[in-house]
Amino acid sequence: MNQISQRIAALSPSATLAMSQKSAELKAAGVDVINMSVGEPDFDTPDFIKEAAKKAIDDNFSRYTPVAGYLSLRKAIAGKLLRENHIEFAPEQIVVGNGAKQELCNVLLATINPGDEVIIPVPAWVSYVEMVKLAEGVTVEVYAGVEQDFKITPEQLEKAITPKTRMIMLNSPSNPTGSIYSHDELKALADVLAKYPDIIILADEIYEHINFVGEVHSISEFENVRDRVVIINGVSKAYAMTGWRIGYMAGPLPIAKAVTKLQGQYTSGASSIAQKAAEAAYEGSLDCVEEMRKAFERRRNLIVSLAKEIPGWTVNEPQGAFYLFPEVKSFIGKRDGDRVINTSGDYVMYLLEVAHVACVDGAAFCAPGYMRLSYATSDDNIREAMRRIKEASERLK
């Protein structure tokens, strides 16, 4: 039986998860692969959060949860948004789900009609385009390469807007580039969007705490667009809780209600135990987050300094998240024996098979000619991976 819907047949599998799987398979077969493909913190979840989960089990938090999430968790998230982001949300405007991924997809499904245009500044995280496809929207990609630090300008944004535009997906700090829009850059984008009241701003702020600039700004700070910003965030990255699957959306009440309706027919409320763990995270101190952030900053400095020694790479200095996104176009047309590099994807496969380092082709992020490395791994792994990449790259003539 091979009856697969057109909707799913047209969907691409997640390239980040696929590459991670491939690298795990090679490892299982005995190959010493360094995995810099998937983006997830390599730290353990902090103990006080794990304790809260254990207590939730003992206290019998074992039944169905409210579809939008426990009220106590939504109040804790509202507290976080007020304390850290200075924005007031009622708990009714917040919906908790199975990771930021589900909430991003829910918001798209709840707001986008077939043919509606969604602006995506690219390079962008692998799932954005596919989620828009699922919602039967039309993606409008706005490209910003390394020469503009991967950030779109207000002029580029204005040019991409048409009467059919219904949403822009903004991700700062960005996966895959690590770029962060400054206060003034965000204000300039907000000033453009203020002229178009029908556009929802989906602000994915999942990496906000992993930044090397002190303070990350949110487009929701600007009064002229605030009432149509939907914030996406969660515990995966900041608290090293990728497997717990808790993320949320916070935005206009009608959108929160629509997302709740969808979730009620589709997944129900997220795991009771994981929600109690997330509540402890949001009510606890940010010390554990700061400790991990410092490690990421040290690794950013290390990988950028080593990347500059690889001939043929052009890199920016990522200001957040835990990715490096070098431009590798100079290898196109080069060869090592019989092996010819025709695309950045060929280069990434060459690095996997020859250097045993797993990365992800930039094409998966709508930016062929680039590749992504996740430096959420030990300093030793970073050093060894970069040594191997340099050696293999130097063999390409």
Ligand code: PMP
């Ligand atoms: N947005 C971005 C930009 C991400 O990199 C990720 C991580 N995969 C997510 C959302 C989803 O995070 P979560 O684990 O909470 O689903």
Ligand code: GLU
């Ligand atoms: N954010 C991670 C990445 O980009 C997780 C994998 C995924 O969900 O795509 O690698």
